[in-house]
Amino acid sequence: MTLSKExxxxxxxxxxxxxxxxxxxxxxxSLTAGGLSAALTSVSGASDIFLGSITAYTxxxxxxxxxxxxxxxxxxTVVSEExxxxxxxxxxxxxxxxxxxxxxxxxxxxxxxxxxxxxxxVAVVGPVTQVIELALxxxxxxxxxxxxxxxxxxxxxxxxxxxxx
Numbered sequence: 001m002t003l004s005k006e007x008x009x010x011x012x013x014x015x016x017x018x019x020x021x022x023x024x025x026x027x028x029x030s031l032t033a034g035g036l037s038a039a040l041t042s043v044s045g046a047s048d049i050f051l052g053s054i055t056a057y058t059x060x061x062x063x064x065x066x067x068x069x070x071x072x073x074x075x076x077t078v079v080s081e082e083x084x085x086x087x088x089x090x091x092x093x094x095x096x097x098x099x100x101x102x103x104x105x106x107x108x109x110x111x112x113x114x115x116x117x118x119x120x121x122v123a124v125v126g127p128v129t130q131v132i133e134l135a136l137x138x139x140x141x142x143x144x145x146x147x148x149x150x151x152x153x154x155x156x157x158x159x160x161x162x163x164x165x
Contacts, residue, residue, distance in 0.1 A: 001035055001145050003042060010156040011043050017159040018049040023098035023126075025155075027053040028066055028091035030078065030104040031120065035148045051095040056087065066090030079105050079115040081131045084123035092125055099126035101151050105134070107143045118143050122151045124158055 003011070018025060027037045037053035040046065056062040059073050067090045068083065076082045084104050092100035105120030106112045118136035120143070123129070132154055136143045 001039065001141075001148065003039055004149075007039065007149055007152055008043065010152050011040060013156050014040070014152070014159060015043060015045060015049055017156075017163055018098070019045075020163075024049050024051050024095075025099040025101065026051045026091050026095040026097040028087040028100060028102040029053060029055045030057055030062070030087070030102075031107045032103045032144055032147050032151075033057060035144055036101060036103055036151050039148050039152060051097045054091050054094065062087060062090075065094075067093070077113040077115065079113045079119055079121065081121050081123070081133065084121035084131055085125060085129065088123045088125035088129075097126075099124065099155070101125075101155055103147050103151060105143075105147065107140045107147075109140055120147050120150075122147065122154060124151075124155055127162070128158065130154065130158060 034055050041050050054065050056066050062068045066087050068086050084102050087102035088100040102123045106115050106117050108117030120134040123131045136146045
C-alpha cells in the first residue's frame with residue numbers, strides 16, 4: 001500500500017499526539033490483514049507509541065486470541081459494530097495499550113457473513129470509544145486501503161479533539 005502525503009502527515013500527527021501524552025496504540029485487524037499496523041509504523045519512531053497487532057482473520061482466531069465470545073459472533077456476525085469493539089478491547093487488554101484500533105468487514109469481491117463487499121466497521125477503543133461504519137465500493141484492495149485510510153483519519157480526529165480539551 002502506498003500512503004499519500006496526507007495520510008503520512010496524519011500518522012505523524014498521531015505519533016506526536018500520543019508521544020506528548022505518553023500514550024500507546026495497538027491494532028486488531030481482520031480485513032486489513034496488517035495494513036493498518038504497517039501504516040502506523042511507516043514513520044520513524046513508531047516503537048515509541050506502537051505496541052503490536054493481532055491479525056485475526058478468522059472467527060476462530062477472534063475467539064482464541066482476542067477473547068471474543070462465540071455467541072456474539074453467532075448472533076451479530078464478524079461484520080458488526082459489536083465485534084469491532086470487542087476485537088479492540090481484546091487487543092487492548094493483550095497489549096496494555098492506551099488505545100486500540102480494530103477493523104472488520106468484507107473486502108470482497110463478493111458478500112460474506114450476510115454483508116455486502118465494502119461493509120466495514122472501524123472501532124477506536126481507549127479513553128473514549130468510537131465506531132464508524134463504512135460503505136465502500138471498488139476492488140478488494142481499494143476497500144482494504146480505504147479502510148486503513150479511514151481508520152487513520154478517524155483516530156487522528158479523535159486525538160485532535162482530545163488535544164484541544
